[in-house]
Amino acid sequence: EAGVTQFPSHSVIEKGQTVTLRCDPISGHDNLYWYRRVMGKEIKFLLHFVKESKQDESGMPNNRFLAERTGGTYSTLKVQPAELEDSGVYFCASSQDFIYTFGSGTRLTVV
Amino acid sequence: QKEVEQDPGPLSVPEGAIVSLNCTYSNSAFQYFMWYRQYSRKGPELLMYTYSSGNKEDGRFTAQVDKSSKYISLFIRDSQPSDSATYLCAMVGGSNYKLTFGKGTLLTVNP
Numbered sequence: 001e002a003g004v005t006q007f008p009s010h011s012v013i014e015k016g017q018t019v020t021l022r023c024d025p026i027s028g029h030d031n032l033y034w035y036r037r038v039m040g041k042e043i044k045f046l047l048h049f050v051k052e053s054k055q056d057e058s059g060m061p062n063n064r065f066l067a068e069r070t071g072g073t074y075s076t077l078k079v080q081p082a083e084l085e086d087s088g089v090y091f092c093a094s095s096q097d098f099i100y101t102f103g104s105g106t107r108l109t110v111v
Numbered sequence: 112q113k114e115v116e117q118d119p120g121p122l123s124v125p126e127g128a129i130v131s132l133n134c135t136y137s138n139s140a141f142q143y144f145m146w147y148r149q150y151s152r153k154g155p156e157l158l159m160y161t162y163s164s165g166n167k168e169d170g171r172f173t174a175q176v177d178k179s180s181k182y183i184s185l186f187i188r189d190s191q192p193s194d195s196a197t198y199l200c201a202m203v204g205g206s207n208y209k210l211t212f213g214k215g216t217l218l219t220v221n222p
Contacts, residue, residue, distance in 0.1 A: 004154070031208065042115070043155070043199070043212040056207050091154055098143050098208040102154030 002026065006092050006103035014111055018080040021106045025074070025094030032075050033100065034067060038088035046090075049075060061086075082110045114138045117200055117213025126222050130187040134200035134213045137181065141202040141211070144176050146185045149197045149215065158198075159185070190220045 005024040013019050025032050034046040046065070047057040051072035060067070064083070069075040079086050087110045093100040117134045124130055132146075143162050147155035159174040161167045167174045175184040187194055199215040 033209075035210070042113075042214050043210075045209050045211070048207050048209060056209065093154075095208065098203050099157060099160070100155075100208075100210070102156070104152065104154045 004092055004094050004101050004103035006090075006106050008106055009104065010107045010109075012109045012111060013082055015084055016081045018078065019082055019108060021077045021079075021090050021092075021108070023075045023077070023092030023094075023103060025092070026101055029094035029096055029101075030072070031095045031097075032069055033093045033095075034075070034077055035091045035093065036088050037091070037105075038085070043091065046077075079108075082108075084110050086110050112137055114211050115200060115202060115213045117216060119214045119216055121217040121219065123219045123221060124190055126190060126192060126220055128190050128220070130185075130190050130194070130218060130220075132185040132187075132198050132200075132216050132218070134183050135181055136183070136202055136211075138202070138204060138211070139181075140204035143203040144174070144183050145201045145203070145210070146172075146174055147199040147201055147212075149199060151196075155199055155201075190218075192220050192222045195219045 032049040037043040045059040048055045049069040066078045089105045089107050091105045093102045115136045145160040146158045148158050149155045164178045171188045173186040197215040197217050200213040201210045
């Protein structure tokens with residue numbers, strides 16, 4: 001069974017630019033989550049999709065972040081425009097219940 | 112007060128030692144208690160989970176939950192260098208299975 005795939009694995013962009021992160025969940029997993037870890041802090045919830053619908057986006061920091069999940073399959077997380085404080089590791093996870101499988105993350109550095 | 116507190120360490124032990132990792136929590140609504148292991152540049156990987164007070168054993172690993180004290184522990188017996196990783200406690204409350212993480216404890220097992 002293929003795991004959760006995220007790309008790119010690493011992205012370095014300048015402040016003000018746009019970056020799009022992609023997540024391919026495990027096939028058949030209805031739940032897809034985005035989490036983020038900024039340096040020195042806990043991994044924190046950003047949002048939750050059930051199929052193509054946003055179930056909970058209470059963790060999204062502000063309106064510079066936009067997440068989509070096309071047809072209930074892969075998901076993208078766009079940051080526009082990026083700010084320095086957006087640097088961190090963005091994890092995607094998928095599940096059928098409370099047992100998650102995480103991807104390896106995208107390390108985003110905004111300079 | 113943070114919902115989940117975990118001492119980030121670092122913790123360094125000799126091979127064969129018994130390791131004890133702990134978290135406290137404040138939210139009584141948490142239903143599932145998880146331990147994740149994260150190797151460098153990888154995503155968190157679920158080690159164990161439990162939903163009731165008491166002990167749960169899996170090989171060299173034992174998870175312990177004390178709901179009355181809001182305290183969870185992970186014990187690793189006969190620790191190996193391959194156990195060197197960051198260990199994260201995480202808790203789930205509510206129907207959307209959103210995880211609340213501790214900061215993680217960096218463990219190094221020295222040969």
